[in-house]
Amino acid sequence: MSPAAPVSVTIDDIRVARKLLDGIARTTELESCRALTDRLGGPVYLKCENLQRTGSFKIRGAYVRIAGLSESERARGVVAASAGNHAQGVALAAQQLGVRSTVFMPVGAPLPKIAATRGYGAEVLLEGTTVEHCLTAAKAYSEETGAVFIHPFDHPDVVAGQGTVGLEILEQCPEVRTIVVGTGGGGLLAGVAAAVKAVRPDVKVVGVQAASAAAYPPSLAAGHPVVLPSVTTMADGIAVGRPGDVPFGLIRDLVDEVRTVSEESLSQALLLCMERVKLVVEPAGAASVAALLESADAPLEAPVVAVLSGGNVDPLLMLRVLRHGLAAAGRYLSLRIRLPDRPGALATLLAELAGTDANVVDVAHVRTDASLQLGEVEVELHLETKGTEHCRAVVARMSAAGYPVSEG
Template sequence: MTEAAAVAPGRPVPGPTLADFEAARGRVDRVAQLTPMESSRYLSDLVGGPVHLKCESLQRTGSYKIRGAYNRLSQLSEEERARGVVAASAGNHAQGVAFAARELGIKATIFMPVGVALPKLQATRNYGAEVILRGHTVEEPLRAAADYAETTGAVLIPPFDHADVVAGQGTLGLEILDQVPDVETVIVPIGGGGLAAGVASALTQKLATMGRRIRVIGVQASGAAPYPESLRLGEPTPVVVEPTIADGIAVAKPGLLNFEIIREVVDEVVVVTDDDIARALLVLLERAKLVVEPAGAAAVAAILTGQVVGTGVTVAILSGGNIDPQVMERIISRGLVASDRYLKIRLMLPDRPGQLARIAELISEANANVVEVLHTRHGRNALMGQVGIELSVETRGPEHVQRVLERLREADYDPRIDF
């Protein structure tokens, strides 16, 4: 957990002013939907106070990104609009820019990585943008977009590091205050920092006019968490991005403007793992009946890991819902494993009839259900006369897992959990 410096009373916040945020809201409201604010009794019990979910996952284009994109594009001059716009993204920013460009009659070119999820690729094209696939990481499309802007004159639309983008994202903060006037804490996912900077700045400045303060907690994925180190060192500092399911917030370095704002008005930044995020996604599916992408579930992951407690009336932002069904299937499986509701066991058995049936009987006696079996005589640890089996078992939590394992051990088997 890393704490940021709280803004001093009367000290101006860097970046957009309250007037900028309110003006941006007048523009953004032309296209953005007023997304629902749902309460969660399950999360409220964990935090010790009311918890509300701001469902920006149900926003047009599937995420908050439409806010910043439309606010930026709507302020381009006629000459800039004639040159067109270009952006790079693996998903949500691409769709936001493509949608905003279509609404404003501007030609949009979007660079996306070759392996981008098919639903995101199709959605971006359906909004009328020309999509160019380039490279296999986000960095390669970003470089290609910058080169394209330089050679063609198209206006480059950054995903987070621009005052107009920050102001557009900050309209979400004003909306939260309208829906939950007594909000005391807001939890927001952080990638480059556009959303967190906008929401925190807009709320801080708005509430200052009422003589109130707000607590803002940012959340990063452990595989891409440059903000804790950057805040410690006092300047934007890059990190090596590791593979993470939260690709929507997988950014190596904070935006310059975003960092300055977040350093002033975000109270702390916490980090969650992919397993934490997978559990959060599963909780949102089961408890709230909401489909959310991994990055969009980061705020809830912070609650589930106990890093957000005693915060009064709390709003967790579900920042996006664009998830590939195939990816969702894998993440649900991971969430089940992380929640001890799906257990994979490896066992070595004597190679004689009836052994597999005996194992199934023991697991049944522990009230668990075998859903898959892999049986092989080949393996490095298999002795002559032995076979190896891998079992996938449905369980009901940590205590039930231990009961299944203990039942097998009582029968003189040596079960090994397969991660």
């Protein structure tokens, strides 16, 4: 067991961090969101850290941490481990401060993130298949070379840097009543809470985690950070199996609530940001919006500010997530239908589908499968639909026409 660290980041620390970040980090936009405002019945704003330099809030904490190093520490360089956002934040911060940086990234990290990290001047070393492998390698590298290890969230300077987001929100939206922040290890949530509660203790701060990667609820219940046996979520930016000691102490003492959201809500949130707000957001960055989509049973007091923490999404992942989001919203339907293997059978099927007003995106015709009977084929169809009711109507019509239908 590791005891939670005492509250160790103050409003003065965050104000000093803000001065350090002047000219380095952008004061990101606060955008109103009509779609969510209508849903909640009160004003909703989005804090667009996806438009921050390097595409996420991470530059804030990384720069403050590296700026606080002594001259001898800077001379030894810095090392970090990350699948993307922290890597880019450390690389740019080190470049701005004239410090050599080395970043360990997983072998399977998206190529755009690797290229961006190298583009900011870091030496990128690929190690293992998970961030945990990279963390082990980075710490070993630190011990061998003397390079300073820059933790992604578990250091007071990092938390103070992330806390500048909270100060900006209070200035941009003085009437705010609730701030919603996606969280993994806890650096951003802890920093925002430390800033907001020091100035406006009446404002509620709510953390959000992916349900399948939620280390904070059991940790808060236990009174100390606990390790999850496994972490599985599309939101890789918040896929952290154990809270940091420094953030945990702050979150335990200052955050009003930590909620969890489903993978379906994460994908729908990403889709909403793209379609209705015209913003590219990664799944982790959309966690706060996912919480608003799930808030019907536990309303949040408006005005609400939801932090979009990052926008560094791999294009291939975005294709999969958008399809998942469309399916969750009832706007994408996958069907498998068995037909007799004879001329015209597929044309007849497609003619029947045309009457449903669903748009056929893709057709796969399978003849060689052990589960098929002799003289039988299976057709896999991917359809664009107009919503859940339309999906039901399509399935009902095909069944009524005598086609054995399987979904998924």
